[in-house]
Amino acid sequence: MKKVLIAIVAISTVIISCKGEKKEKLEVKEEVKVEKAVAQNNVDLSASLLSWKGTKPGGAHNGTVALKESSLVVENGKISSGEFLVDMSSIKNLDIKSPEYGAKLVAHLSNEDFFDVTKYPTSKFVITSVEExxxxxxxxxxxxxxxxxxxxxxxxxxxxxxxxxxxxxETFNIDRADFNVKHKSKRFFDNLKDKFIDDLVEMSFEVRTKA
Known part of the structure; x- marks a missing residue:
C-alpha cells in the first residue's frame, strides 16, 4: 500500500509540474529596415520546410508548410543573408489519420479565420543579422x-x-495574435471558456541549399 501511495504522489507531482510549464514566447520588435537583397533562389525546396504545431485545451495538431523561391547566402562559413519565402497554400497536417478531417483542418487554417491564404498567399522570414x-x-x-x-x-x-x-x-514560439491571426484567441475574444485556441504557435525551419 505504501508503494502505491508513493507512486500516486510521484505521478501527481509530474502532472502538476507539466501543467506548470509555460512556453516561452519570442519577443517581437518593430521591423528592421534593410536594403532589398538580390534573390539567389539557391535553396533546395524539396528538402526545406517550415514545421508548425498548434495547441488547444485537450489537443494539438502539427504539420508542415513548404518553401518557394528562397535563398541562404553563406560567405566564409557565415550567413550573410537569407530569405525564406513560405508557400501558405502548401499547409499540411501530419497528425490526423482521416484524410477527410485532415483536409477540413487545412481548409480552416487557410480561410479568413486564420491565415487568409487567398489574400496572403505567402509568409516570409528575412534574415537581418546573425550573432554567435x-x-x-x-x-x-x-x-x-x-x-x-x-x-x-x-x-x-x-x-x-x-x-x-x-x-x-530550434523550435520557437510566436504569438499568432501579434500577427493579426484572431480565430478563438483570448487576445481578441472574451468568454471563450475552454473553446479557445492557444495564441502561441510552435515553429521551426530546416533549410538546405542546392548541391
Whole structure:
C-alpha cells in the first residue's frame, strides 16, 4: 500500500509540474529596415520546410508548410543573408489519420479565420543579422505573416554536408495574435471558456541549399 501511495504522489507531482510549464514566447520588435537583397533562389525546396504545431485545451495538431523561391547566402562559413519565402497554400497536417478531417483542418487554417491564404498567399522570414552565442546562432529577421511584419530572434545552427549548407532552427514560439491571426484567441475574444485556441504557435525551419 505504501508503494502505491508513493507512486500516486510521484505521478501527481509530474502532472502538476507539466501543467506548470509555460512556453516561452519570442519577443517581437518593430521591423528592421534593410536594403532589398538580390534573390539567389539557391535553396533546395524539396528538402526545406517550415514545421508548425498548434495547441488547444485537450489537443494539438502539427504539420508542415513548404518553401518557394528562397535563398541562404553563406560567405566564409557565415550567413550573410537569407530569405525564406513560405508557400501558405502548401499547409499540411501530419497528425490526423482521416484524410477527410485532415483536409477540413487545412481548409480552416487557410480561410479568413486564420491565415487568409487567398489574400496572403505567402509568409516570409528575412534574415537581418546573425550573432554567435554559446556555440549557437542567434538569427534575427523580419517575420511577415498576413499584413504584419515583426522582428524576431531565433536560435539556430548552420552546418555543411557534402557541399550543402544546412540551416536548422530550434523550435520557437510566436504569438499568432501579434500577427493579426484572431480565430478563438483570448487576445481578441472574451468568454471563450475552454473553446479557445492557444495564441502561441510552435515553429521551426530546416533549410538546405542546392548541391
Amino acid at each position: 552565442k554559446e556555440g549557437k546562432l542567434a538569427v534575427t529577421g523580419n517575420l511577415t505573416i498576413k499584413d504584419v511584419t515583426k522582428s524576431i530572434t531565433i536560435p539556430a545552427t548552420l552546418s555543411q554536408e557534402n557541399g550543402v549548407h544546412v540551416f536548422k532552427s
